[in-house]
Amino acid sequence: MEASTPRVTAPGTVSLWAPVRSFLAKYGLILVLLVLPIRYGIQDLQTDHNLTRLGTNIKDGLSNGSIWALVALGYTLVYGIIELINFAHGDVFMLGSFIAVGMYATLGLTTSTGVGGLFFGLLAALIIAALGCAVLNMLIERVAYRPLRSAPKLAPLITAVGFSFILENVGLLWNGGQQQSVPDLIESQKELFSLFGITITHGDVLAIGVAIPLLIFLAGFVQGSRLGRAMRATAQEPEAARLMGINVDTTISATFVIGGLMAGAAGLIYALYQTQIWYFQGFTAGLIAFTAAVMGGIGNLKGAVLGGLIIGIIQQISDNRIGTEWTPAIVFGYLVLIMVFRPQGLLGEETREAG
Amino acid sequence: MNALRNVRRWWSAFTQRFYENPNLRYVATALVLGLVAIVPFFYDPASGFIDASTTALAYVVMALGLNIVVGFAGLLDLGYVAFYALGALTMGWLGSAFAYGAGNGKGIHIGVSSAISHIPGIHANFLIVLVAAAIVCAVAGMLIGLPTLRLRGDYIAIVTLAFGEIVYRFALNGDQIKFGNQALTNGSQGITPVDKLDLPFLAPFQSLNLRPWYWTALAMAMLTLLVNARLRESRLGRAWIAIREDEVAAASMGVPLVKTKLMAYATGAAFGGMAGAFLGSYLNTVNADQFQFAFSIFVLSMVILGGLGSIWGVALGAVVLTFVNRYLIPNVLNDKAQSWFNFDLTQLSFSIFGFLLVIMMLIRPEGLLPERRRKMELTEGVGVGETELIEVRA
Numbered sequence: 001m002e003a004s005t006p007r008v009t010a011p012g013t014v015s016l017w018a019p020v021r022s023f024l025a026k027y028g029l030i031l032v033l034l035v036l037p038i039r040y041g042i043q044d045l046q047t048d049h050n051l052t053r054l055g056t057n058i059k060d061g062l063s064n065g066s067i068w069a070l071v072a073l074g075y076t077l078v079y080g081i082i083e084l085i086n087f088a089h090g091d092v093f094m095l096g097s098f099i100a101v102g103m104y105a106t107l108g109l110t111t112s113t114g115v116g117g118l119f120f121g122l123l124a125a126l127i128i129a130a131l132g133c134a135v136l137n138m139l140i141e142r143v144a145y146r147p148l149r150s151a152p153k154l155a156p157l158i159t160a161v162g163f164s165f166i167l168e169n170v171g172l173l174w175n176g177g178q179q180q181s182v183p184d185l186i187e188s189q190k191e192l193f194s195l196f197g198i199t200i201t202h203g204d205v206l207a208i209g210v211a212i213p214l215l216i217f218l219a220g221f222v223q224g225s226r227l228g229r230a231m232r233a234t235a236q237e238p239e240a241a242r243l244m245g246i247n248v249d250t251t252i253s254a255t256f257v258i259g260g261l262m263a264g265a266a267g268l269i270y271a272l273y274q275t276q277i278w279y280f281q282g283f284t285a286g287l288i289a290f291t292a293a294v295m296g297g298i299g300n301l302k303g304a305v306l307g308g309l310i311i312g313i314i315q316q317i318s319d320n321r322i323g324t325e326w327t328p329a330i331v332f333g334y335l336v337l338i339m340v341f342r343p344q345g346l347l348g349e350e351t352r353e354a355g
Numbered sequence: 356m357n358a359l360r361n362v363r364r365w366w367s368a369f370t371q372r373f374y375e376n377p378n379l380r381y382v383a384t385a386l387v388l389g390l391v392a393i394v395p396f397f398y399d400p401a402s403g404f405i406d407a408s409t410t411a412l413a414y415v416v417m418a419l420g421l422n423i424v425v426g427f428a429g430l431l432d433l434g435y436v437a438f439y440a441l442g443a444l445t446m447g448w449l450g451s452a453f454a455y456g457a458g459n460g461k462g463i464h465i466g467v468s469s470a471i472s473h474i475p476g477i478h479a480n481f482l483i484v485l486v487a488a489a490i491v492c493a494v495a496g497m498l499i500g501l502p503t504l505r506l507r508g509d510y511i512a513i514v515t516l517a518f519g520e521i522v523y524r525f526a527l528n529g530d531q532i533k534f535g536n537q538a539l540t541n542g543s544q545g546i547t548p549v550d551k552l553d554l555p556f557l558a559p560f561q562s563l564n565l566r567p568w569y570w571t572a573l574a575m576a577m578l579t580l581l582v583n584a585r586l587r588e589s590r591l592g593r594a595w596i597a598i599r600e601d602e603v604a605a606a607s608m609g610v611p612l613v614k615t616k617l618m619a620y621a622t623g624a625a626f627g628g629m630a631g632a633f634l635g636s637y638l639n640t641v642n643a644d645q646f647q648f649a650f651s652i653f654v655l656s657m658v659i660l661g662g663l664g665s666i667w668g669v670a671l672g673a674v675v676l677t678f679v680n681r682y683l684i685p686n687v688l689n690d691k692a693q694s695w696f697n698f699d700l701t702q703l704s705f706s707i708f709g710f711l712l713v714i715m716m717l718i719r720p721e722g723l724l725p726e727r728r729r730k731m732e733l734t735e736g737v738g739v740g741e742t743e744l745i746e747v748r749a
Contacts, residue, residue, distance in 0.1 A: 144716075144717075151720035151721075154431065155716045158660075159713045159716045161656065162709035165708055165709030169703060169709070290513070329520070329521045329528075332518075332520045332521050332524075335514070339502055340502045343505060343506055
């Protein structure tokens with residue numbers, strides 16, 4: 001659509017800054033990302049003479065981050081294919097949590113349910129939450145984005161915001177305005193085993209154990225399957241894809257369905273892991289997951305996962321060391337730094353948007 | 356659907372007449388402004404209607420400021436709330452007892468009436484605060500603009516969003532940041548009370564008589580309208596539109612990209628700051644909860660609903676959305692719902708707002724009063740050819 005800005009560098013002049021600049025462009029972001037772990041790692045070594053606390057932070061961050069990664073995938077898939085920031089996605093994730101928790105009661109899952117019952121019950125809740133979110137996401141696309149595909153680019157952004165408000169209102173009516181505690185079915189804080197002094201809890205195993213297979217499955221799907229190839233083709237050039245006989249509308253619908261499935265799965269994991277849900281969780285999660293998607297390079301699936309994990313770790317370190325109330329400011333501060341040093345993200349190609 | 360089509364056709368024909376005939380436009384402008392100016396006489400001085408109207412006018416200033424950035428220069432800004440926050444905080448810092456240690460506890464007073472000249476804290480005249488807020492926000496706007504200069508499109512949106520959230524977090528947790536004994540902000544407790552407006556030659560404003568507030572807001576809105584209209588025709592304004600249309604072409608025609616973009620951010624931010632300072636005094640509190648992301652979206656919705664880049668459209672969008680939010684949903688619709696269905700509609704206000712946004716965009720994605728140039732592009736396909744050329748070359 002738009003061509004990239006020409007770089008204004010006078011030909012023939014060799015700047016002393018050139019090597020510095022190229023070094024920063026390559027490794028600047030990585031250096032910036034390492035600031036927090038190194039700073040607190042040194043502090044831990046001085047006070048505790050080991051890295052257990054930092055390790056625990058990183059472990060918690062990875063668990064949290066795998067949830068963000070699942071949500072971020074929804075953003076990155078949709079952005080990759082229709083260049084829309086799907087603001088409603090975070091709220092779809094929130095409703096995924098609500099559906100999953102609603103299923104606890106329907107299926108009679110309580111903290112005293114046996115392991116087998118819990119496994120199949122949670123599997124059913126996972127499937128229903130994922131399907132619910134998938135259908136919801138697909139309907140939103142059909143109603144709010146598809147009719148606007150030829151409209152000015154900002155129009156679908158506004159309908160996305162509109163749907164985000166509507167979904168938040170649904171959540172508000174469903175569970176009220178307060179944080180609601182959820183039965184801690186899997187005893188998520190209970191120790192399973194411990195590694196170098198870092199306690200691995202049930203919640204960690206669940207979050208990583210569900211998220212990683214899903215991510216691998218998704219990567220394989222997009223890479224290998226016919227629909228996945230259609231998705232990539234549409235992302236690259238919708239018109240050409242249409243000429244090659246790809247049904248672009250169906251492909252875009254499928255993208256939203258996949259994003260919804262991931263969001264629903266993330267919703268259940270979030271409910272099990274955090275044991276608290278509320279109608280506003282989708283907003284925060286949406287912003288964080290979107291940051292993750294951008295950090296990894298928007299449109300890039302592996303990037304979204306990497307970004308999610310990194311954001312999870314930053315968030316956990318900041319929650320634990322600096323204070324929960326400052327975490328969003330730190331996460332967004334990192335976002336700005338990424339944009340300065342490496343607008344295309346960690347794994348992204350230089351795109352026309354960022355270049 | 357047919358009735359809907361008729362309404363759309365009628366509205367297009369109606370607006371077309373104004374696009375074509377400048378005399379009709381001047382008469383209509385004078386008529387609208389005259390009507391708006393005498394509205395307060397028909398309502399009780401402390402009525403909810405005047406309250407909503409005053410807020411609407413302040414939002415007109417804000418939306419027109421955002422319109423410079425998004426509508427004229429085409430830089431999508433999702434963090435406009437930052438300037439509302441900074442403007443309101445400037446009002447809080449310079450017009451309340453918050454900086455109680457200033458002037459060795461006696462306070463600093465610049466051009467304020469004798470009624471508040473013994474209260475500690477910094478108290479400056481509203482006009483001074485207005486200028487200060489505009490300067491603070493213009494500088495902040497440039498600082499926020501700097502990292503986005505290399506970026507395009509949605510990436511700008513994300514960076515501005517991030518800055519908006521960072522400013523909100525600083526406003527919220529500012530009570531932890533101390534300079535000596537002085538905190539930066541008062542968090543979600545809010546800085547309150549804030550000095551009432553006190554303009555030269557006029558008695559200090561009262562909180563029970565909203566008419567002077569209304570007229571002040573109206574004057575600010577009209578001034579902003581005028582400045583916007585003149586700016587758009589100016590060299591700078593044409594440079595903004597050139598950048599919006601095609602950045603590469605603009606640069607090769609000699610438009611200085613960096614300067615022009617930064618000017619857009621600074622000007623847009625200054626208006627946001629002035630509206631923020633007014634609202635800080637009008638609402639009598641500078642509270643971090645006012646500065647959430649949803650507000651950025653609220654103002655952006657006004658701009659898009661009205662018609663990106665269209666000055667009158669944006670003003671209309673601001674008035675319409677404020678009334679929907681402040682008056683229609685809580686007062687009118689809710690009364691009906693209470694009496695007919697015995698149901699509290701305020702619980703659904705989010706949904707109704709969201710629903711209206713969706714419907715509005717589906718029916719009329721170009722906005723209520725689209726800018727002439729944009730309308731041309733949409734209907735006659737001007738600009739499509741250029742896009743293809745660029746695609747081929749790249």
